[in-house]
Amino acid sequence: MIIFGLLFGLFIIGIGFFVKKYPETIAGYNTMSTQKKKNVDIESIAALYKKGLVIIGLVIMICSSFFSLLKLLESEAIALPVPLLVGIFILTVLAQKYDHNKRSRFKKRLPVIIVGVIILIVSFSLYYNTRPTNVTVSDNSIEFTGAYGLTIPMVQIGKAELLDNIPEIKMRTNGLRLGGILKGHFILDELGKCRLLLRLPNSPFLYLQLKNGEKIMFNSPDSLCTRDVYNTLKDRLY
Incomplete structure (x- = not known):
C-alpha cells in the first residue's frame, strides 16, 4: 500500500504540472464556447490547480507512508481518497472567482454541490466498507456483519480450520482492497x-468451507477474538 500511495501521489502531482502547461484540458473550460472562454482567467485557474x-499529492504520499508504517489500517485506507476529494472540493470552490461569466446563483453553486455530494457518498461508502467485520456464533448459525457479510447455518459448514497464513491472493473479482483491508x-x-473478510497482517485466520463448495476466510484485528470464534464454532460443530 505504501508503494501505491507514493505512486498515486506522484501521479496527482504530475497532473498538476500537466494542467498548468495545458490549461485548455481542464474539465468545464474545454467545453465552453469561445465567447465564454474569454471571460475566464484560465491561467490563474491553471496555476491554482x-x-x-x-499539495494534494504530497499530503497523500505523507499520510499513506505514515499510516502504513504505523499499521493503522483504517487511516491508511482513507489516505488516498479523502485528501483527493476534499482537495478537489476546495479547488472547485476557489476556481469560481476566476470565471466571470454571468450565471444564476444556482448554476454558480452547482459544481460545488455536485462535488460535495460525491464526497459525502464516497465518505459514507469508505466508512461502511472499512469497518471491522463483527461475528456472532449462535447454536444454529454464524453471522458476519458489515460489507460482504453473510449468515451461514451450521448445517451448511463442511470444514472449519484455523490458519496461520493465507494462500497468495491472485485476483480481486468483486470487492474492496484498501491497504490491509x-x-x-x-x-x-x-x-x-x-x-475474504480480512484485516492483514493479523493472524490467525478462520477458514470455512461450506458443503456447497463456497469458501470464506475471516480474521479480527484481535487475534484472541479470532481464536475464540474458532473454538466456539468448533464446539458447535463437533
Whole structure:
C-alpha cells in the first residue's frame, strides 16, 4: 500500500504540472464556447490547480507512508481518497472567482454541490466498507456483519480450520482492497474463489468451507477474538 500511495501521489502531482502547461484540458473550460472562454482567467485557474494538486499529492504520499508504517489500517485506507476529494472540493470552490461569466446563483453553486455530494457518498461508502467485520456464533448459525457479510447455518459448514497464513491472493473479482483491508470475492492460490473478510497482517485466520463448495476466510484485528470464534464454532460443530 505504501508503494501505491507514493505512486498515486506522484501521479496527482504530475497532473498538476500537466494542467498548468495545458490549461485548455481542464474539465468545464474545454467545453465552453469561445465567447465564454474569454471571460475566464484560465491561467490563474491553471496555476491554482497546479499548486493545489501538488499539495494534494504530497499530503497523500505523507499520510499513506505514515499510516502504513504505523499499521493503522483504517487511516491508511482513507489516505488516498479523502485528501483527493476534499482537495478537489476546495479547488472547485476557489476556481469560481476566476470565471466571470454571468450565471444564476444556482448554476454558480452547482459544481460545488455536485462535488460535495460525491464526497459525502464516497465518505459514507469508505466508512461502511472499512469497518471491522463483527461475528456472532449462535447454536444454529454464524453471522458476519458489515460489507460482504453473510449468515451461514451450521448445517451448511463442511470444514472449519484455523490458519496461520493465507494462500497468495491472485485476483480481486468483486470487492474492496484498501491497504490491509480485504473484503469481498477474491481468487486465492490453491483455494480458488474465496470470500475474504480480512484485516492483514493479523493472524490467525478462520477458514470455512461450506458443503456447497463456497469458501470464506475471516480474521479480527484481535487475534484472541479470532481464536475464540474458532473454538466456539468448533464446539458447535463437533
